[in-house]
Amino acid sequence: MTATPAIPASFDEARPRGGLLAGLLSSDMPRSRALSFILIAIVLVLALTPFLFSGSQPLSTAAKICVFIVLVASYDLLLGYSGIVSFAHTMFFGIGGYGIAIGLEKLGADWGSAAIGLVAALCTSAILAIAIGLLSLRVRAIFFSMITLAVASAMAVLASQMSGITGGEDGLSFQLPYALRPAFRPFAEPVFGVMINGRIVAYYLLFFVAMGMFLLMLRIVNSPFGRVLQAIRENEFRAEALGYRVVAYRTAASVISALAATVAGALLALWLRYNGPDTTLSFAIMIDILLMVVIGGMGTMYGAIIGAALFVLAQSYLQVLMEAGSKALAGIPLLPNLIHPDRWLLWLGALFVISVYAFPGGIVGRLRQGKRN
Amino acid sequence: MSEPLLRLQDVHTHIGPYHILHGVTCDIPAGQLTMLLGRNGAGKTTTLRTIMGLWRASSGSIRFDGRDITRCSTPSVAQGGIAYVPESMAIFTDLTVRENIVLAARSGPVDSARLDWMLGLFPALKRFWNLPAGNLSGGQKQMLAIARAIAEPRRLLLVDEPTKGLAPVMVRSMIEAFRALKEAGETILLVEQNFYAASALGDNVLVMDDGRIVHSGAMSDLVADQALQQRLLGLSLDAHQ
Numbered sequence: 098m099t100a101t102p103a104i105p106a107s108f109d110e111a112r113p114r115g116g117l118l119a120g121l122l123s124s125d126m127p128r129s130r131a132l133s134f135i136l137i138a139i140v141l142v143l144a145l146t147p148f149l150f151s152g153s154q155p156l157s158t159a160a161k162i163c164v165f166i167v168l169v170a171s172y173d174l175l176l177g178y179s180g181i182v183s184f185a186h187t188m189f190f191g192i193g194g195y196g197i198a199i200g201l202e203k204l205g206a207d208w209g210s211a212a213i214g215l216v217a218a219l220c221t222s223a224i225l226a227i228a229i230g231l232l233s234l235r236v237r238a239i240f241f242s243m244i245t246l247a248v249a250s251a252m253a254v255l256a257s258q259m260s261g262i263t264g265g266e267d268g269l270s271f272q273l274p275y276a277l278r279p280a281f282r283p284f285a286e287p288v289f290g291v292m293i294n295g296r297i298v299a300y301y302l303l304f305f306v307a308m309g310m311f312l313l314m315l316r317i318v319n320s321p322f323g324r325v326l327q328a329i330r331e332n333e334f335r336a337e338a339l340g341y342r343v344v345a346y347r348t349a350a351s352v353i354s355a356l357a358a359t360v361a362g363a364l365l366a367l368w369l370r371y372n373g374p375d376t377t378l379s380f381a382i383m384i385d386i387l388l389m390v391v392i393g394g395m396g397t398m399y400g401a402i403i404g405a406a407l408f409v410l411a412q413s414y415l416q417v418l419m420e421a422g423s424k425a426l427a428g429i430p431l432l433p434n435l436i437h438p439d440r441w442l443l444w445l446g447a448l449f450v451i452s453v454y455a456f457p458g459g460i461v462g463r464l465r466q467g468k469r470n
Numbered sequence: 471m472s473e474p475l476l477r478l479q480d481v482h483t484h485i486g487p488y489h490i491l492h493g494v495t496c497d498i499p500a501g502q503l504t505m506l507l508g509r510n511g512a513g514k515t516t517t518l519r520t521i522m523g524l525w526r527a528s529s530g531s532i533r534f535d536g537r538d539i540t541r542c543s544t545p546s547v548a549q550g551g552i553a554y555v556p557e558s559m560a561i562f563t564d565l566t567v568r569e570n571i572v573l574a575a576r577s578g579p580v581d582s583a584r585l586d587w588m589l590g591l592f593p594a595l596k597r598f599w600n601l602p603a604g605n606l607s608g609g610q611k612q613m614l615a616i617a618r619a620i621a622e623p624r625r626l627l628l629v630d631e632p633t634k635g636l637a638p639v640m641v642r643s644m645i646e647a648f649r650a651l652k653e654a655g656e657t658i659l660l661v662e663q664n665f666y667a668a669s670a671l672g673d674n675v676l677v678m679d680d681g682r683i684v685h686s687g688a689m690s691d692l693v694a695d696q697a698l699q700q701r702l703l704g705l706s707l708d709a710h711q
Contacts, residue, residue, distance in 0.1 A: 321572075324565060324569055324572075324573055325573065327562070327564055327565060328562045328565065328573055331562050331563065331564055331565075332560065332562070334524060334544075335556070335560045335561075335562065337524075337543075337544040337545050337548070338522060338524070338544055338548055338553075338554045338556070338560070339548055339573065339574055339576065339618075340545045340548035340549045340576050341545060341576075342543075342545045343545075
């Protein structure tokens, strides 16, 4: 007779355990060798960017990837794990950016001002997310999406109009605490050939906060709470029939996701030393987030890392690659025009369409499917 | 006669413009298995869904263990001790069998003796314990749906057509499982189209037609009275054995 399986005390114990790494990843392992390799490669390159590449563009690209990992993972928690389609995610991203910007610009360039700005932004996001959730998560998904779109648009207009506080269309430029300024030199000598300055300190602040936030979200989706969210996503009536209050769980998911997006916005503002409507509140960013979630793989979390890395790299370097290609094909008719750098958005769109066709479950879904096959 | 665990009094339910339940009145006694029979569209599923609060009764009252639950939300009804197994094998296919069971145990870890008993009723679930529930066959999904409903002690199980679309061997397994649940003292309201299964299991029977209870009594009386079967259900037990 087959032995009765051990009784699961909780969902955490309902998964196989496997040491420190499994604990760190909440036992939600990549489950594909190729995927593990890609993830390790991305994280390693991000961790070593200041030592691997010279110049400011690679560091800025890596910083942007770190920010978008948090932002995309938080949206995956909402869309992929909870089945909630919200267009207000950039609003929370913007609130985080404005929190830091207003704090540092109005209260002075120190850590206390940054902390006040961040806490105020987190509180604002939480209140707004609760209000939107309780008022609109009862309605049908399409109406909820429309409501979030309207609220996000209103917030973008508000940010542009309240120029006394937000800087209006121009946004706010501000000084960082001294430890994050380029002039800051923690070491007198270069470390592994690189002179460490405040920019690199700021980069590592972003990197470690982003990794910490990602692991925290991975923990959340693999917790009992995360399993209830997945159950609700699959069939809310079944979840209700088991005694789970769907609106409460969805609202909680919205709040967690909003808080993570707020932190991402704060990180971007810290990196750019600037925040404005176009950098955090624009609808184009919302579209980018959606693309990154879909390309990486919805409901996988790891898709956020791959989607953000791929998309930001394409955004940053596709034009450069196309320019090189265009020059190389100069003698051939039509082709140089086709891959002219000005047409990079067209090719990015084509890449997106191809990736959706080729990997309907995203890259992570595809790699995991390959492993099963 | 003991006080009924569940009492429906003149319950009317509208779904959009349609008047589905036309004054359902019935009692479900504790510790017994009550069959709810009737042709398609008679209102059996609507009755279960109205009890669960998934569709709100437009008038009448539903009392569970002396408490009025007519206006209660579905989670409140479930938290009050009523488990519902819909006819659509309502499991969560993306979660593993284990996660489905743990999800249903809202009050804490599943008691080990209960888990042994549950897996004794549905041994096939052991084999797929850590696999996605979506991989199960139709019969196994139905077993999981019922196992999930009994993952923790409930006062009343509402089960909608558990044998629908199952192979005969699965139907027999299901009958055995419900017999064991009955012996364990569970109170069950079971909707069933298969009269053979119904007659093998039921202590009591309710027959619905056109949104009303048209017959209520002991199952053995209905089984013994072929004329009554013909009149209420248009069939006889002999024809279905």
